[in-house]
Amino acid sequence: MLDVTVIEDPEAAAVSLDPIRARLLAELAAAPASAAMLAGKVGLPRQKVNYHLKALERHGLVELAGERRKGNVTERLMRATAASYVISPLALAAVQPDPDRFRDQLSARYLLALGARLVRDVGTLITGATKARKRLATYALDGEVRFASAADRAAFVQELTAGVSALIRKYDAHDAENGRDHRIVVAVHPTVKDPAVEDAAVADQSPTPELENE
Structure with a gap:
């Protein structure tokens, strides 16, 4: 099972967004189960659950994990193909x-x-690398900082821009015949925490000319 996978197909995206099927995906990400085992958990008849499982299987969201004999019936044990899913903007290409x-x-x-394009591009790269059975060379840095003031935040952004720009100028080999282009995305945004207090926190931040939020 993958940690996360990207859904690019519009029909697969629609299937995953159905509340019942999303619940089944969550159950099958936790452990393999049969339609009969899932029926009691989601409060639906086994036949109805089996119908939803077939739809998920057609779009590669669940797969066969094994079979077990129960009386005169052979049950198919299904599992989610990933622990979590991200819907690519390609699903809404237009x-x-x-x-x-x-x-x-x-x-x-x-x-x-920019974030949407990042999901789209990395999802496409993962799909290609998986088909080619190759590893994908990527890097990500995630951190959190508390600014004492809006002025400090603006100064941080200016230094960050200057530093990254200098690195790009230093290592950009645009004439290298065998080189490969890489996209760099750097973002700064307020940390999302408890939704109950987030509105009040945003309201307390008065926009500044140096770094104004929409």
Whole structure:
């Protein structure tokens, strides 16, 4: 079972978003189970559960984990193909975000468009690498910092921009025939914590000319 996988097919995305099927995916991510075993957990007849499992199996969201004999019946034990799923913007190809339409580094919606493109591109790369049975070379850095003031936040962003830009200039070998292009995405946004207090925290942050949020 994979830790996470990306759903690119629109029909598979629709199947996964059904509340009952999403519940079945969660149960099967925890442990393999048969339709009969799942029926009691989700409060549906076994035949109905089996119908949903077949839909999930057709789209590669669940797979056969094994079989077991119970009386005169052979039960199919199913499991989720991943512990969690991410729906790629490719599933909504006609309306997927395009960060190239606008470039506003201080726009929260621009950041969202960049994040969507990141999911789309990395999902496509994972799919290709899996088919080719090759490892995908990636890197991610995740951290958290508390700024004492909006001025400190703006200063951090300026230093971060200067530092990353200097590294890009240092290592960018645009003339290298055998080189490969890599995309770099750096983001800064408020940490999302308890939704009950998040609105109040956002309200307390007055926008500044140096780093204004949408």
